[in-house]
Amino acid sequence: MYVAVKGGERAIEASWRLLDKARRGDPQLAELSVAQIRAQLRLAVARVMTEGSVYDEELAALAIKQAAGDLVEAIFLLRAYRTTLPRFGYTKPVDTEDMQVERRISATFKDVPGGQMLGATYDYTQRLLDFALLAEGSDESDVHAKPAQHAAQETMPRVVSLLDKERLIEQERVTDNAPEPGDLSREPLSFPASRATRLQNLARGDEGFLLAMGYATQRGYAHSHPFAGEIRFGTVAVEMELDELGEAVEIGEIDVTECQMINQFAGSSDVPPAFTQGYGLAFGHCERKAMAMALVDRALRAEELGETIGSPTQDVEFVLSHSDNVEASGFVQHLKLPHYVDFQAELELVRRLRAKHAARDASIDGNDTEEQAA
Structure with missing residues (x-):
């Protein structure tokens, strides 16, 4: 936490409120539901589930909404939630x-x-923006996606x-005496x-x-x-x-x-x-x-x-x-945390080195002046 930031807890709580406001966006627009994300942003949901190590489309969609579309943050949220879940067994390898x-x-x-x-693939599309999508309306119902029915x-x-x-x-080839893979x-x-x-x-x-x-x-x-x-x-x-x-x-x-x-x-x-x-x-x-x-x-x-x-x-x-x-x-993001003490130490070191450098230059210039006068 940013405990060293001026304002302390009040500043952090204000940041949370601003985050909620930024995530919601324009209140005049319909709010994007978790069910819509799950059904319509399926590729983003798939990535968050894979890298978050949790197969749950609803939780992945929730993480995407909470992270305002930042998939790396959503993966972090899902991975963190995963650590709270009990482990009650292992499944067989899928065939x-x-x-x-x-x-x-x-x-x-x-x-x-x-x-x-x-x-369904983008491989054979022309990669041109489909402006017709701008005219499409939004379904504001929050109906949970039903699992697809697969024919034989x-x-x-x-x-x-x-x-x-x-x-x-x-x-x-998997042998009977092969060691169990780690987790x-x-x-x-x-x-x-x-x-x-x-x-x-x-x-x-x-x-x-x-x-x-x-x-x-x-x-x-x-x-x-x-x-x-x-x-x-x-x-x-x-x-x-x-x-x-x-x-x-x-x-x-x-x-x-x-x-x-x-x-x-x-x-x-x-x-x-x-x-x-x-x-x-x-x-x-x-x-x-x-x-x-x-x-x-x-x-x-x-x-x-x-x-x-x-x-x-x-x-x-x-x-x-x-x-x-x-x-x-x-x-990478820990660099945003306060590093005041570390930086001040580095700053003081650079100042001392520069002072020594300046003193050495002054000494050299003084010697040169004396030699020229002689």
Whole structure:
């Protein structure tokens, strides 16, 4: 808190009132409801849920409203609320191959089992402002969004399975004796970090940061040449094993975006060449985030794949330590807090050094004058 600011608590309380007023905006306009944000700003809601580590569309929409549209602040709010929630168990890993797909594309094969599904996307729009939206009215009703009803759909096998049949791509196999992945939401980040930990970090990481890192890998700052093997968005079932029943039961459904990036092949005299891959998974419809995550995941596997680490995009500690926007925002914004004592110490030091510098110059000038007089 700004306890050292002149005015103390009264100034802070006045700041809160001004914040509420600024958030509300023009009172003559209808107030934006949480239900409207949830239904109409779905991409913003998806990002806040993903980086806030809480799958709850209503809470994410509430955070966006409270933060006046500042998504990083909204992520901070949701992440803070998450720490108050009890943990009563873990779900089973979701099976994205059984996804009820709403959108699914591949840049590597034109014809894939199940076909290409373009779905709702900005990819094929002209990126021109639609001024017709200015004339649209607003629905002021505060009706909660109803979950979409999904029709029965055949399972769409992953595109990489086509390559896997010919053993042309690596596949990570889960063994019975594999260690349980850590929980980054409860355990501090430490190094060396397993791939499971890295993927958790990247999922919670700032989309802009990952986008920049992913872009850097494409510009040559990693030994990688990516192809979008498959990007899919849809609904997956969430199951949890209950000891009382002795079996897993479905406790709900969530929307997720998954990206599998096919990358430059690797091989040796002992191992036949095969494509490698990067992986990305995010809550809701977050294609850009999932793609950037997959690019960065592949770059961070450099040491594992025997590649030379020659850029920050391949440096695990650099990327993971700077990807979290909550930590980054806090560290940057703490500069707004009073640093009077620190600055005064620096100021006094500079003044003493300048005084010494001036005295030395005066001494040199005096000696020069004496020599000229002689």
